[in-house]
Amino acid sequence: MVTLSIIVVNVKEKENLPRLMASLKKSTYKDFELIVVDNETTLGDFKLVKIERDLGLAYCRNKGVEISSSRFLLFLDNDTEVMEDTIEKFFEFINKNPDFIVQLKLIKDDGRIDAAGGIIDDLGYPLELFKGSIVADFIPPANILYAKGAAIGMSKDVFNMLHGFDNEYFYGYDETDFCLRAVKKGKKVVFLSSAVVIHHEHGSFSKLSKEREKRLAYYLESRRLYFVFKNFNYKFLLPRIHKIFFYFIGSIFMDIFHRKKNYLAISRIKALIWFISKFYKIIIIRLKDRKTTFLTKSN
Known part of the structure; x- marks a missing residue:
């Protein structure tokens, strides 16, 4: 039995997979299996x-x-590429710390940080740490609140304890919810700066900017609302509900009157409708999980 399973979703941007596979073949750590999830029979x-x-996802x-x-x-996302020692450094760390969830260091083509994990503000928006900066490889593992799914690792015991990712997250917030x-x-959840992954990040949506904007607005806003109302505890959430919807409705008005992009406003309204359709499920989840508390302190 191998010690590590590397899982790659290859539904979009399929032309990137060979580059990732080529980098994995050069890895100094060999005791892994590669699992590819695809909607086609890829050899x-x-x-x-x-x-x-x-x-x-x-x-x-x-x-x-x-x-x-x-x-x-x-x-790993299929548009990533690992260094020769990336998998080895990740495995050495996770083998010693099996209860941790690990964010590997995602860098852009120019060497700057693409993702080092992040925290969440009181409206549920992610705040990514070190993005666009240079972070040295030798800094010790740092605690974060969530890891980006393009390069995230954990033990199967932790994965099973959490019952995996929530399938309601089609795009965005699945790893945030998990963490x-x-x-x-x-x-x-920790950031492991010594395990480096290049993220070419071509994106999974159409390159047409209007279509991309519409889909991102729909998925990110609908799943943000689902994430917030599913996970924030009542004492933290109730004083902020008016603020959450004030900013949401404000974004719709900005789309219409300032940005002059009615199609974005329509996408946000559709996102709200999707969220409302899931509210009963959220209530059921919260009733089952009512003893947990949201750990972030209010400002």
Whole structure:
């Protein structure tokens, strides 16, 4: 049995996969299996999970874990590329700290930080740390609140304890939700700067800016509302509900009157409708999880 399963979703931007695979072949750490989740029959030196329909990143990542046969998991986007020692450094750390969730250091092509993990503000918006800056490899692992899914790892025990990613997150917030649930259960999320991953980040949406804007507005706003009302505890959430919706409605008015982009306003309204359709599910989740508390202190 191998010690590590590397899971890659290959539904979009398929032309990037060969570059990632080539970098994995050069890895100094060899005791891993590569699992590729795809909506087509892709041939290669990996285990293939063929899905009939793309139901989002969370769903695809969960399907990959279902056939994994190792103690530890590492999720990579298909537009990433690892250094020769990346997997080895990650495994050395996670093997000694199996209760941690690990954010590997994602860098852009120019060497600047793409993701080092982040925190969340009181409206549920992510605040990414060190983005665009240079961070040295030798800094000790630092606690964060969430890790970016393009390069995130953990033990299968932690994954199973949290019942995997929430399939409602088609795009965005799936890893944020996962990490926050882990923190609420006493687990740590850390940034491991010594394990470097290049993130070419071509994106999974159409290159047409209008279509991209519409889909991002819909998915990120709908899932942000779902994330906030699912995870923030009542004492933290109730004083902020008016502020959350004030900014949301304000964004719609900005789309119409300032940005002159009515299509964005329509996307946000659709996001609100989707959120309302999930409210009963949120109530059920909260009733099951009512003893947990949101750990972020109010300002």
